[in-house]
Amino acid sequence: MPKPLIALDWGTTRARAFLISETGEVLERRIADRGIQSVPAGGYPEAFAELAGDFRETAPDAAIVLAGMVGSRNGWIEARYVACPASPAEIAAAAIQVALDAGTTATILPGLSCDDGAFDVMRGEETLIVGLGLSDGIACLPGTHSKWAEIKGGRITRFASFMTGEIYGLLRNDSILARLAEAPSDADTADGAARGRLAAGRPGGLLNTAFAARTEVLAGRMAGGAVGPYLSALLVGQEIAGAEALFGKGQTIHLVADGALAESYGAGLQARGHAIQLVTPEAAFVAGVRRLAADLPA
Amino acid sequence: MPKPLIALDWGTTRARAFLISETGEVLERRIADRGIQSVPAGGYPEAFAELAGDFRETAPDAAIVLAGMVGSRNGWIEARYVACPASPAEIAAAAIQVALDAGTTATILPGLSCDDGAFDVMRGEETLIVGLGLSDGIACLPGTHSKWAEIKGGRITRFASFMTGEIYGLLRNDSILARLAEAPSDADTADGAARGRLAAGRPGGLLNTAFAARTEVLAGRMAGGAVGPYLSALLVGQEIAGAEALFGKGQTIHLVADGALAESYGAGLQARGHAIQLVTPEAAFVAGVRRLAADLPA
Incomplete structure (x- = not known):
């Protein structure tokens, strides 16, 4: 039973907030320099309200899902790394709930870890990789610390970071x-x-x-x-x-x-x-x- | 007819000065933060006197030879790069003279260039490589910008820098x-x-x-x-x-x-x-x- 979704890709330096309709249309989007490094301990509910409070007014019944460094040790709450290989269902199963305000919770997605000779981790990129909808394939996500990932049988089997x-x-x-x-x-x-x-x-x-x-x-x-x-x-x-x-x-x-x-x-x-x-x-x-x-x- | 030698390895940040006897013994040595970046235009005779003036008093008849960045565009005078392959005699032939003071000259050694796919240059390291006395071999000179060189038949045939x-x-x-x-x-x-x-x-x-x-x-x-x-x-x-x-x-x-x-x-x-x-x-x-x-x- 799809509901509207308020989703944040909440990284170290930046946050991207989206209001997404039941059918997957992006109704509103916002990018702000409000990464977790700018949020003091205990300040997440307020920072969330700044970023997406108006989305909640527009869609009061929307589910709220947060991905990225917001789930790290230095974020709102630490959501563990799921070890590869990991399916979307296995990633979702490790999500944790936080209280936003009276009666409302938000879901924080976990990161992924990979121990393929060298240990490696990601937070946020796993959501984009899942979004590719691949059964099998190779994904490349360029950036400050680029990620490459291998997908087999619908699971992220391994990945590597590049500086x-x-x-x-x-x-x-x-x-x-x-x-x-x-x-x-x-x-x-x-x-x-x-x-x-x-x-x-x-x-x-x-x-x-x-x-x-x-x-x-x-x-x-x-x-x-x-x-x-x-x-x-x-x-x-x-x-x-x-x-x-x-x-x-x-x-x-x-x-x-x-x-x-x-x-x-x-x-x-x-x-x-x-x-x-x-x-x-x-x-x-x-x-x-x-x-x-x-x-x-x- | 060997004479004593006052020799400087005069780089960008540091200068190393040596007084060397006729038989190759190092009689005096000095290392100073007096690289070419600290020497104003026209200030080289004075900087040389600071670095090795007392060596001249000890050995008034010594030949004076300067190697390294002192021979670059930003140094005392620009000595051209000798293209590889280069023998010691070919390197020496490209040295140039500068007037130190009344009646005295110093010799500035050239650098080397190599065009082995990518263009590369060195200044100072060629002197150390010559000092290995190799007919054939590979030299490795680690540093901020490491150099590797190949020597064949007594000539430096090619080299490469690494950051x-x-x-x-x-x-x-x-x-x-x-x-x-x-x-x-x-x-x-x-x-x-x-x-x-x-x-x-x-x-x-x-x-x-x-x-x-x-x-x-x-x-x-x-x-x-x-x-x-x-x-x-x-x-x-x-x-x-x-x-x-x-x-x-x-x-x-x-x-x-x-x-x-x-x-x-x-x-x-x-x-x-x-x-x-x-x-x-x-x-x-x-x-x-x-x-x-x-x-x-x-």
Whole structure:
């Protein structure tokens, strides 16, 4: 018996709140810099009211489901990590309830853990992956700490994190390469990205090919504006190569991204011969949270 | 006809000055934070006098030879890069003279460039590599921007840089991993290094295995003190793997290092099955600058 849904993807720095109709239509959406790092202990009911109080007025009978770092040790309450492999029903079964105000509860979804040689965890991304609705496949969720996941028989079997976005920021803004980097023209963006994709395939690896941004500019062979696009394409290429080594090649990659990340990962995946299915983070989250809400214990 | 030698390895942040006897004995040495970034335009004769004026009083007839970034565009005067492959005589032939004071000149050694797919340059390391006295071999010079070089038939044939030391600093001190890192105990150092060497061989690559430092600590499976040693061993392992891909395996590695770098690179090279010949940077520099001084045009 579907009900309207108030769903939040509540991360460390940002919160995304959605009011979703019974049929899955997004009636309202809000993005705010109100991540858990800005919420004091005990301040979650109030922060929730700021973010989605008006959604509750519009849809007083809506179920409330919260995903992401809000369920971490530093969030509202700690919801345990469900160990992979995990089905949507197994994820939903580990959700926990919190009291919002008199008579109303909200459901906090758990994260996932994976112990595939190295231990790894995610919070929030599992909801987007569930939203892909895959029986079998590979998902790529780019970001500060990108996630790749394998789905088999409708369960998330394993996943891996990559520090791609964070290391890009460090190299672009805080390393010796930053001194040479300039705002890119369109031509710089195209040239840097083409060079970076090529460099990702070189045998010396990331530590060697990142440095080439410096020497190529000093030699007058690359524009300063190409440094950022070069590093971005190089790191994306290295991430994809690492993910291929972990998850294999040949399957369609379900890329959960929009904007600049959709472009750079799309180009990087195509350059390495992958077929891509692109899904926006919003579409994946909405589908995933509806699926998990439907699987919640009554 | 050997003469005493006043030789400086004059880099960006530091200068190392040596008074070397006719027979190659180091009579005096000085290390000072008087790199070229601290020397104003036109201030080099004065900075040289600070660093080695007393060496000149001791040995008035000594030849004066300067290596490193002092010969760069931002140094005393720009000495061009000699393209690889380059012999000691070819390097010496590109040295240039500067006037120190009335009637005295100093010789500034050139750097090396290599265009082996990606363009790369070095200044100062070429002198240490020459100092190894190799006909054929592989040299590894660890540092902020490590250099590996191949020597064939007595010439430096090609080389490559790796941003290992700099990326270690960024990850250890400025990334999300820094929040979890603590000062290591001896046990942490051993444990972190062993884990890092293992992780360097994992298929996911650096972007994936660096992140594991976080998840392993959060899961209570690794101490915060092991984060730094883990990252160090991981990055050294990645550098060595990249250098193997570029220069091959099976030859003795001439490792130019002392202190902590000699230990971490020694352990990393041994873990990957390399035979090692260890040489201190001072011994390599002194031998190299003597060889290049002997080859200078009369």
